Amino acid sequence: MGVFMGRPYFLWFNRRMDTSLLPFFQPKGVVIVGASTSPEKLGYGVARNLIQSGYKGAVHLVAQKSGEIFGKQIHTSLQDIPDPVELAILIVPTKATAGAIEDCGKRGIKAAVIVSAGFREVGEEGAKLEQQCVEVAKQHGVRLLGPNCIGTIDTHFPLDTTFLQPPMPSQGGIGFISHSGAFAAAIVDWAREEGFGFSRIVSLGNQADVNETDMLPMLAEDKATKVIVLYMESISNGKRFVQHASEAAKQKPVIALKVGRFEAGQKAAASHTGALAASDIAFDAAFEKAGVLRAETAEQMFDWAQALENCPLPKGNRIGIVTNAGGPGVIAADSLEREGLVLAQLSESTLTALSAILPPAASIHNPVDMLASASPKQYAQCLEILLQDESVDSAMVILPPPPMFKAEDVAKSVNEVIVKFDKPVVIALLGSTLVGNALSEFRNAKVPTYPFPERAASALAALVKRANGLQSLPTLQFESKVSKVGRLWTPDKLMREYGIPTALIKLARDENEAIAIANELGYPVVMKIASPDISHKSDVGGVMLNIHNEQTLQSGYAQMMKQVKSAMPKARIDGVHIQRQIPEGQEVIVGMVRDPQFGPLMMFGSGGVEVEGLKDVAFALGPLDQAEAESMMRKTWAGRKLKGFRSIPPVDENATRDVLVKLSILAAEHEEVDEIEINPLRVLTNGAAAVDVRIKFKGE
C-alpha cells in the first residue's frame, strides 16, 4: 500500500494462476465419460484426439456399454478406474451431466470439461440444468469448463480434449482463449494453411464456472505461451478482467478481438459524458488501461500475434525497407505512415555502404529499391547494412517473385542476416506459387511473412505498440470508499474536498441573496442580469464587472435593475447571476460516467453546448495517473490547443491535467456518484476553475 495525494492506494496485486485449473491443460490421468465406438459420435472423436495427441498420462474410457476402441477397454463405471485421474471429459446427455459431475467429485476428480450442449443456450429449462451442474460442482469442489464447449488443447504437454478434425494444431507460442467454439475450430483449421501454431487453446462455452479472466493467468504463467490472443463476446467482471489482463500483459503480449462492438445502443444519460460514452468505449479504455492490444479483425489479431511471438521488440518506430521494386516500396511507405510509424532516415555511412553494392539506378534512400535485378546476396547485404544503422529500429523486406532469381534463395540469405540482429524483421512476400518455397523457408526460420506490405506494416506497428505499452504501465488502483453522506454532497463541497477550484455561477433572486453569495464566493465578482428574455445583456446595462466589495454590489444591483427595466420593460427578470470574476481563457469539459462493468470512465475534450456534435473527446478508465491524463489531453484538439494556437494564447496545461486526475480520484472514492461533469472548466494563464458542475447520484 502506498500514499498518493494523501490517500492510500493499492498497487496492482500479483494474481498467480489458480492451480485448480491446471488439470485442464496438464492433468495426471484423464477419463472420457461417454466414450463411443461410433466414429460419427463426439465421444469417439474426443477419444481419438486424446489418444493420438501423444498425451503421456493414462487415458480411461467410461460409457454405459462396455467395449473397446483404439485398443483401450471401455469401463462402465468411474469406480473401475485406477488412480491418478485429474480430468474428466463429459459427453453425456444434458440431464445426466449433473450426476456425472457428482460422480467425478466423489471419485476425487476435481476438473471436468462439459462438451454436451442443451443448457442455458437453449432456454429456461437448460439454464436450470446448468445451474444444477454448478451447484453440484461447488459442493464437490469440481471446476467446470463449459458446458457447450470444445475443450482444451496443450500442444506442448501434449493434450487434446477436443473432437476437432485431426491433425492436432501445430506446436507454437500462441495461447488462444475463445468465447466461440466455432470460431476456435475455424481458426485452428485456418492456421494450418497460414503456418502458425498454438501453445494452449481453450474454448469456454457457456462459462458456467471458468471464464476468460480465470484462464488468463493459465496462459500468462505457461512458459510455452509467448503471446495471448482472446476472442471475446462479453465479459464477466470488468474490474477483475482489467486486473488479470494487466497482470498478464506485464508478462507477455495480450491481444483481444472484442466483438459486439456496435451492439449496445446509447444509454439514456444525464450528462454529455454519459451520452458520448457508448459501452464499447469502456472496452477500449479498459484494454488500454490493462495494456491489452485491441485488434479490429480476426486476421489482424493473428497477423500481430505472429510478429509478437517471433520478433524481438523494437526500440522505436523507425522502419527500414528493402525492396526489389518501387511500387510495393511506396505501398509500404504509405502503410507505415498510416500506422503511425516512420521511414528511418538512413545515416551517411549507410548510404555510402548501400551505393557501394547497388547499381547506380537503384534508390539508396529508404525505401531502399535494389531494382528487379536484386540477387539473394544483395538482399542480404542491404538488410544487414540497414540493421546495422542505429536509426533503424525494425525492417521490412519486400519480396515479390524476383525475375532473375529464386525467391527461396533470397529467403535463405535474408534469414541468415535476421538471426544476427536483435531487431524485428518482417517479410512482405507477394505472390503465391512463385514464392511458395520461400514461404516455407521463412516459416521454418520463424520469420513472420505477410502477403502484402500493408499487413506487414500493421504487424510492425503492433510490435511498437507493445514496446511502448511496456514502458507506460499505469501504477495506481484505488479502493473506493463509499461515502456515507451520499447525495448530501453538493458540487461545491465535492470540488473543495478534492481541491478543484471553482467559479460557479449562482442565481441570486434578490439583493440580499446576491450579497450572501458574493461573500461566500469572495470578491471580485461579476454580476449579470438573469432573464430568459435578454440575450445581449451588456447592451441593456445587464453586465457589471470588477465588483470589489459589498457596497459596490449594492449600488450596482439597484442601478442594473433600473437600466434593464427602462431598456426592456417587458423582460422577465429572475434576479442576477453572481460569479467570482475570473479572467478569460480556454474552456474544456472534464467528466466521468460510471461504467457498470469497468467503473469510472473519464472524459476530456472540447466542451460547451456542442460537445456531443463535435465529439472532440477522449476517454480513459479511472483512476488516472498524470501520464494517463496527459495522454487523454493529447488525443483531443481541446487538449492540444492549451499550448496556444495562432492568436489563441497558451493556458495552464498542468492545472488542467491536475483537475482531470483529481476528478478521477473523486470518482474512484465516491461510488455513489454515477456521473459528474465540469462543463466548462475555464483554463486560465495560471490555474483553472470549474464554472459549472453537474452530478448524478446513483439511483437518480
Next chain:
Amino acid sequence: MGVFMGRPYFLWFNRRMDTSLLPFFQPKGVVIVGASTSPEKLGYGVARNLIQSGYKGAVHLVAQKSGEIFGKQIHTSLQDIPDPVELAILIVPTKATAGAIEDCGKRGIKAAVIVSAGFREVGEEGAKLEQQCVEVAKQHGVRLLGPNCIGTIDTHFPLDTTFLQPPMPSQGGIGFISHSGAFAAAIVDWAREEGFGFSRIVSLGNQADVNETDMLPMLAEDKATKVIVLYMESISNGKRFVQHASEAAKQKPVIALKVGRFEAGQKAAASHTGALAASDIAFDAAFEKAGVLRAETAEQMFDWAQALENCPLPKGNRIGIVTNAGGPGVIAADSLEREGLVLAQLSESTLTALSAILPPAASIHNPVDMLASASPKQYAQCLEILLQDESVDSAMVILPPPPMFKAEDVAKSVNEVIVKFDKPVVIALLGSTLVGNALSEFRNAKVPTYPFPERAASALAALVKRANGLQSLPTLQFESKVSKVGRLWTPDKLMREYGIPTALIKLARDENEAIAIANELGYPVVMKIASPDISHKSDVGGVMLNIHNEQTLQSGYAQMMKQVKSAMPKARIDGVHIQRQIPEGQEVIVGMVRDPQFGPLMMFGSGGVEVEGLKDVAFALGPLDQAEAESMMRKTWAGRKLKGFRSIPPVDENATRDVLVKLSILAAEHEEVDEIEINPLRVLTNGAAAVDVRIKFKGE
C-alpha cells in the same frame, strides 16, 4: 451544351477509346524484335508466352542472329516478315530502341511495347534516349507502351506479350492497369491461389507515350472486362483523368489503389483551405467526382473487384446473415456496422418461415444462427427465405467447417439458391483444409468467398457504394473563362458578380471614411473601435449597434472616441471598423484552393481561427452541383448543425449550399484565382453573408 445559373456548360463528353491503342490487346500479327533462343533471356520468355497464349494471329520473330525456337524461324530483318503485323514487342538494347521504333514505323507497325529498361528511370542519359524514342515514334505515328514495362495480356482474345512465368493468368472479368510491373507480376501470381482471373492486364512502365488515362477507355469498352482496377503511383493530367475515369465508371465499376498518399508534404499556403488541402485530399476528391471507388489496400481492391465482377448490384444497404455459429455472426454484424451497412429487419413471415425449419434454440433474428447442426438443406432453405424477404438487399453466408456435414455439400446447396435471385450473396468461408472443396465449389459458381466476415462485409459495402454511385453521377463541368482583368477583381466585386451576399468588415481611419464606407455598405451598420490594445470593446464604450443613418454615425463616432480615450487613455486607436449590421447566426468556412492536377478543390466546414486544429472540414472537386454541395455539408459537424442543435437555433442551409455552389462556379470561371476563402460565412435564419473574404491570385 446546357445552361446553368445563366452560364453555358458542357456535359461530360463521351470519350470513346482511341483505336490506335487496340493493337496492344488485339493485334493482327505480332513481331518480337529481340527474340532469343536462351531460356534465361526475356526475348525467349516473351516468345514462349505469346506462342503458348493461344494467340491466333501470326507470331514473327526477329533477332540479330537467325535460328529457331518453338518451331518458328527467327528472321534477321523486319522486312522479311509478311503482313499483317500490327504490334511489335521490342527487347533490344536501350540505345538501339529508337532505331527499332523507326524500323517499325517504316514497316507500317503502329504500336510497340518497349520491354527494355535503362531509360528515364536510370538518369539523365536514359531520359535522353527515351525522349529520342518518343520523337521517332511521333514522326512515324507509332504508339508506345513503356519503356521498362512488362507489356499486355488479353486472356479472352487471347494474347500475352509478357515474359511472366507461365501459366498465363486465368480468364476473368477484371481489367487491371498498373503503374508497377513488379506489383502486376506479384498480383498475377497471387491471383492463381486466390482463384480470380483477368480480362486485360497492362503494365505502363515509364509512360513515355501511353498512360493510365489512355488505357481506361480500352478497358471500359472491352466487353470481357466487368470491373477495372487501377494501381496508380501518379497521374499525368488530373482533369483528363477525371473525365475518362468518370466516363469509364458510368459503364463499369472502377477501383483505384493510389499510393504515395503520404508522400507530398503540406505546401505553403495563403489560406486555411490551402493549408488543409494536402495533395492526397485532391485525389480523394477526384475519385469521388469521377465515381471511382478508392481502395485502402491491395487486398481490399481485389476483394471488392471479385464482388463487383460477379454479383448483381443491391437495391439498398440492408444485409441478411446466415450462420451456423454465433461468434462469426457477431463478427459479421460488427463489420456491417463499421462499413455503414445495416442488419436487415426481417419480416414477420420470414421469421415464421425460419422458425418452421430451425430448432428452437436457433436464433431466427438476423444474424440467423442455425446452430452447429445446420445441414446443407437448412443452409439453402434459410438463405432462400432471407433472399425472398424484401427487406433484405444482400446476404452473407458464414460457413466455418460444419461439425456434422461436409462444407462442400453446403456450398453446392447454397449455390443452387444464389442463382435464383438477383441479389448479391457473398460467403465468409472460415478455415482452410476442411473447407478446401467448398472453396472450389464456390469458385466454380463464381460466388465470391472471403476468409473472414470482415472482408466479406467490406465487399458488400463496395457493392452498395457502387450502386449509390451510379445514382448520383455529377452532371456539370464548366469550361473556365480566364478573366482578363485578373487581379483587378476585389473581393467585393467578385462576390457581387456571383451573387454571394457580404457583410464585410472595413476599417475607417477617420470619421469621413466611416461615413463613406457606411454609405457604400448600406444602413444599418455596426461600428466598433479598432485598436490592437482593446479586447473587451463593449466594456469601454467601443461598440455601437443599430446605426441607421449618417447623423447617428457622426455623433456616435465622436462619442465613442471620447469614451474610449477616457477609459483607456494609452490604447492605440487605428480608427473604427464598420460592418453592415447582420443578425447573429452560425459561422462556417467556405474555401477553394486550385489543385495543380485537378483544378478547383472546394472546402467547407467549421471556420474561425481554429479551423486548422479542429479539421472539421470536407473537400470536393469543383464545380459542384447542389447534391455535391449538400454531401460536403453533411460530412461536417458545421454543416450538420445548420439544422439546429440543442439550444443552437437552425439557420438557412439552402443559402449556405448556394454560396458553396456559387463559389465553385466562380473558381471554375476565374483561373487567375489560386485560393479564395470566405471565413467566416455568417449563416442567418434567412440567408447568409460573407464577413471576410481573402483571395490569392496566381503568381502572388
